Amino acid sequence: MSHNGSIHYQTAGRPGSEIGADQHAFTRPRNNQGMACRRCGRPLDRPGDYCLSCDTENADAVVVEIGSTRGTLTMLFEDRVLGVTDITTTPESEPTLSTTQIRNYAGRIADEIRRKRPDAVYVTGELPVIQAMRSAIRYPVYRVPESEPVESVLDRRGEADLEVIETRPRDKIGGAHSTVIGGRDGMRAVETVAGHPNVKKVVPGPIDAGGSGSRTGMRAKVSRADANGNLRLVLRDGSSVQENRVVTTARDHETGERVREDLNEGLVEQELRSE
Numbered sequence: 100m101s102h103n104g105s106i107h108y109q110t111a112g113r114p115g116s117e118i119g120a121d122q123h124a125f126t127r128p129r130n131n132q133g134m135a136c137r138r139c140g141r142p143l144d145r146p147g148d149y150c151l152s153c154d155t156e157n158a159d160a161v162v163v164e165i166g167s168t169r170g171t172l173t174m175l176f177e178d179r180v181l182g183v184t185d186i187t188t189t190p191e192s193e194p195t196l197s198t199t200q201i202r203n204y205a206g207r208i209a210d211e212i213r214r215k216r217p218d219a220v221y222v223t224g225e226l227p228v229i230q231a232m233r234s235a236i237r238y239p240v241y242r243v244p245e246s247e248p249v250e251s252v253l254d255r256r257g258e259a260d261l262e263v264i265e266t267r268p269r270d271k272i273g274g275a276h277s278t279v280i281g282g283r284d285g286m287r288a289v290e291t292v293a294g295h296p297n298v299k300k301v302v303p304g305p306i307d308a309g310g311s312g313s314r315t316g317m318r319a320k321v322s323r324a325d326a327n328g329n330l331r332l333v334l335r336d337g338s339s340v341q342e343n344r345v346v347t348t349a350r351d352h353e354t355g356e357r358v359r360e361d362l363n364e365g366l367v368e369q370e371l372r373s374e
């Protein structure tokens with residue numbers, strides 16, 4: 100197994116340093132937080148690792164920031180930061196990452212996440228790497244804003260997490276109407292929404308072809324949550340409009356709005372979102 104890059108980790112509060120070695124490199128932690136099992140006290144190889152000795156989860160969430168040459172993983176348990184791990188990828192001569200590089204980079208991030216067995220993964224950054232990472236892990240993945248992603252996750256942690264639906268995206272799409280406007284892009288928008296862990300079902304609605312839209316190309320947008328936290332995915336393609344019902348696990352309007360923001364960010368990432 101060859102590594103095209105390096106892994107560097109630190110516990111909370113320690114400044115990072117650049118490691119260029121090909122093997123897993125690390126700095127010795129300044130304190131023990133996150134490096135020992137919270138239950139049995141055995142030392143862990145990396146901060147927040149799942150303890151195989153006593154079968155205990157030490158990190159309940161991982162925040163992943165994916166840059167073009169470096170990924171940063173921050174391990175959390177409840178409202179505490181346990182530690183940080185950096186994974187770097189060696190840039191090639193081309194300005195963008197090659198397919199192989201993306202796969203390797205995403206694979207190493209996924210390996211690191213699997214060591215923690217977290218309840219949730221929060222991610223921001225390079226879309227192709229996020230997509231490859233997402234398909235390599237089975238944990239629910241949520242998007243977070245690019246600026247201060249760790250803080251935004253910690254802010255959310257006070258509230259109980261919404262129920263996660265494990266069903267495959269395609270199996271969440273159903274109802275009386277099976278047609279989705281916008282061709283492949285329309286279907287991509289529906290699947291993006293259905294792929295969200297807090298979405299139970301997307302029900303395609305009737306198509307209104309009498310609109311006055313002059314815009315070309317398919318555009319998608321998730322509209323404001325109702326009192327139960329359910330949403331509508333509005334697709335526009337030329338003069339056609341389709342409102343698709345999105346049933347979520349949100350409890351109320353406020354938590355529904357949180358899911359909506361997440362979904363609209365997903366549509367922006369897929370270049371499907373309209374104002």
Ligand SMILES: [Zn+2]
Pocket residue numbers: 136137138139140141150151152153154155
């Ligand atoms: Zn343990």
